[in-house]
Amino acid sequence: MSAPVDLSVRVGTLSLKNPVIAASGTTGFGREMADVLDLSRLGAICSKGVTLEPRRGNLPPRVAETASGMLNAVGLQNPGLDRFLEEDLPFLLGRGTAVVVNVAGNTAEDYQELCRRLDATGCDAIELNLSCPNVKEGCMAFGSTPAGVRALVRAVRPLTRKPLWVKLTPNTGSVAETARAAEAEGADAVSLVNTLLGMAVDARTRRPVLRNNTGGLSGPAIKPVALRMVHEAFQAVGIPVVGMGGIMTGEDAAEFLLCGASAVQVGTAGLVRPSAFVSVADELADFARETGCSRIADLVGALRPW
Amino acid sequence: MSAPVDLSVRVGTLSLKNPVIAASGTTGFGREMADVLDLSRLGAICSKGVTLEPRRGNLPPRVAETASGMLNAVGLQNPGLDRFLEEDLPFLLGRGTAVVVNVAGNTAEDYQELCRRLDATGCDAIELNLSCPNVKEGCMAFGSTPAGVRALVRAVRPLTRKPLWVKLTPNTGSVAETARAAEAEGADAVSLVNTLLGMAVDARTRRPVLRNNTGGLSGPAIKPVALRMVHEAFQAVGIPVVGMGGIMTGEDAAEFLLCGASAVQVGTAGLVRPSAFVSVADELADFARETGCSRIADLVGALRPW
């Protein structure tokens, strides 16, 4: 219980003080969380998905509880890039933690414009959301095939020197292929998984629970799928992998690191336990100490498959 | 609580006394269950996957618990077709319920031989397992692309007049396309979902929990994904859909029927509650009664999306 654990990790050129990143869409733009948590204790914070124009999001209900998880269909509600740059990004940049900006669009041009303008800011990385299942256009349409990923990353790569993370969808036949496509076009990292496309039904009203009919499944329910996909992506590419999906505890985070994630994101856990955004890092340090690991980075990819 | 509910359904030309089928691999060949349950109360029983040759299955451990579900990597352990036809099928045929034989192979020729020989038996339908994630060859390799499904169904369709159900994998980019492929080649029904490919990790030993490294995820955790895919398949094809994935209760079953399933299968639920194989049908009848539905078949596809 004595020796301190070195929690720092690198995702490509970006150094993080610890491997726990607050996931996009489950942390707003940090303002509400700043009230109740010391954000400087996070490895990084990833913004809610930002689009060029403001978006109102989908009609409610936008959430359905499921066994060990939840479906959401927020639909990228956000104030748009202008207001984000004016009000939200400056706030995030002052929190003493790395800032990853998650961006989404309908067209390749949208993504280009977003990357061009974010390149001029102080953010630490850009995460291309090619995997939101809750909007009609763009997004997952790009992310679900290797060709779509390739085209999109090729379009934006020349426009920014920021580390470019490509967030992949699990709703695909082979995440190894979409990861390779991202790598081939110069992505600095892939992050996965976004939510699994799912549905909840109210048998009494004979209606989908979500007004959007379908939504994205997150939480512990998806952890086995996420771990498998992170491991597949890790084996498929040489660039770093950022892993997520159902992390509730430090030991969960360790599992993702072992499967090859250089860092992890925590999303849904923080909705039910606000302290999860930092306690996962604390528990990870405890876990490292208990298992005689002095550098958390040593866990990355250390899984020994049978 | 008075009016009797008509629980009978049809899957194409096959009539079932109720829509609840015991799922493949979670009911053995019926022998153990016959001791503790009246199998004649099931709509049908689907056999464990049968291969031409006997198979020993994978090394243990073959199971890992996950949040609201489990991973299995049995690896199609079965006594092979000869012994199945000699010992198991006759037993199953005498149980007063319809019998679906689930078959799997490494090559198209395996499937052809299996279908040819089953055509001569008294079984009520053949379910082509194109979706087992736990064996190295065949199976999911065929099922994960429309072309694979097309080739396989084309190869076996001429060899049997039995109703041919094609069991689809959820580990694919588009289940609508694989379902259409099955339909185009003359399948009588599609059944879905098989298990989601997943992994569990023991962070302390730094090993996958399963000796097979990966396994198939089943149970309530996958229900949202399964419901969505059943609904997608139902919208994509004209042949009947048999739905499954995480059904624990009669109301869960109703949700699948509403999404378009003509019948449902119950798997993992029966492992933790042996009575689930029949109680789901009882609860479904209760649900119908409570909601003023006198014919369960009226629920099929009655979902009203927003």
Place this chain on the structure above:
Amino acid sequence: MRTLERIGTVVSSGFIAPEQARLVVHAPDAAAEVRPGQFAMLDCTPLPASSDAAGGILPKDAAQRAPFLRRPISFCDADRVAGTVTFVFRTSGTGTRALSRLRAGDRLSFLGPLGHGFALPETGTLVAVGGGIGVYPLLLLLRDARAKGLGTVAACGYRSPALAFLLDDFRDVSDATCFASDTGGLDFAGHAADAFADLLSRGLPGPVSVATCGPAPMMRAVAARCASSGIPCQASLEERMACGTGICLVCACKVKAAASGEAEYKRCCTEGPVFDAQEVAWE
């Protein structure tokens, strides 16, 4: 830095009517802090006894939450002296059923008090109009209004006299009460909104202001009646929630932007649950 998660100890639990469960929870900080109209996100996963884990559910078992999400429940009452808060809720589903199984001595994790509650007027009479389970947040409201020296009137509507609850509690904190039942048998036959209109037409010491909570059609009727009489009206809305703390955006409520009058989504959990009734875009 605010503390969001609190672990209270159940002081008593039981049913006050069929399917209506009450939990009294010792949680002095929350009792001191809560304003009427605020709510808490209750954790329905049973917590191990305190000997097992100090801070709540064991980290190792955190993935085993069932049901997974917390449930939003209004503070129905608070006793600042005893340091207790009261939740009353209909046992409609898995989560509320699990909560109703808590017994004295059990621990309960909740986030809160959360949300933007009712604003108390400076003077005059506060009329609280509630329907069904919508009456619950109004009890603490009337208690605090009376403590502030306001006149207090309660108009509560129930499905039937057998399904009426908290009548004595409301009598305790109100200058006047009118209990309505769809099937008759109480003070008024009909809906709470009609009872309210009736009360209004008979005159109340002004200035009158209104707070309402219940089914949307009822609140809409109350809001319309208030608008036509120029009476300020606050309405407490309900939407499905995940975080309850403003970060996930799933609890969108349609309200008219103050400036443009255009409908936009606000977060029920932080910008609400209580809104100016004239702002609400009633469906």
Place this chain on the structure above:
Amino acid sequence: MRTLERIGTVVSSGFIAPEQARLVVHAPDAAAEVRPGQFAMLDCTPLPASSDAAGGILPKDAAQRAPFLRRPISFCDADRVAGTVTFVFRTSGTGTRALSRLRAGDRLSFLGPLGHGFALPETGTLVAVGGGIGVYPLLLLLRDARAKGLGTVAACGYRSPALAFLLDDFRDVSDATCFASDTGGLDFAGHAADAFADLLSRGLPGPVSVATCGPAPMMRAVAARCASSGIPCQASLEERMACGTGICLVCACKVKAAASGEAEYKRCCTEGPVFDAQEVAWE
């Protein structure tokens, strides 16, 4: 038709040593039926009080199982007169921790008795050799052996005297006992297998037969010692399980087929957990 699922009522619960919990459960049918070496699949999801649901967890809440799978636990003891069975288990993970929180009066759902248990010899002395938590199923075995008029000897190994459990219980049902501890301080310093070899070498009233349960290396050593002396030996194996009833095939144990001697998989839950030690393909 056999009944698999039973709902028992917890009579008492508590810890008998650090991390070693004991549940005594009123379940007369299971107590009457159980044979030594059999096990039960215990449901770790708390059951609602009997007023809520007669048959177990409410159907509506069935998807909310946490942890999801049942846990295999041996019958450690049974009192056929009182109609109780006893489970003792190490609280190693989520499920066993949840089980250890049950209190007198709580209900427990379990499947069982399950599995192929120990066969009692017709005559002579039965030596039970257990290591760690492997000692648990041996208590009922020795009790039944003695009731049948057999000689009974217990050789139990523990990590340390502080982590030794059920010593008095084993003394109660045994003609002779030898308690071993890796760290010394009990009857014998070393492993249970060595203690067993020591006992054997000092001579026991024959014919001797052996039953063993514990870590695989220990059982392998016991089996080897028995094989070299021509003593029949039964070993109780452990494998991860889902159904416990023979239908899912996840609990494969490697054993040599009686006929061919070739290794094949048998189901630990139904063909075992007790196998002829000479059949087992020790890793």
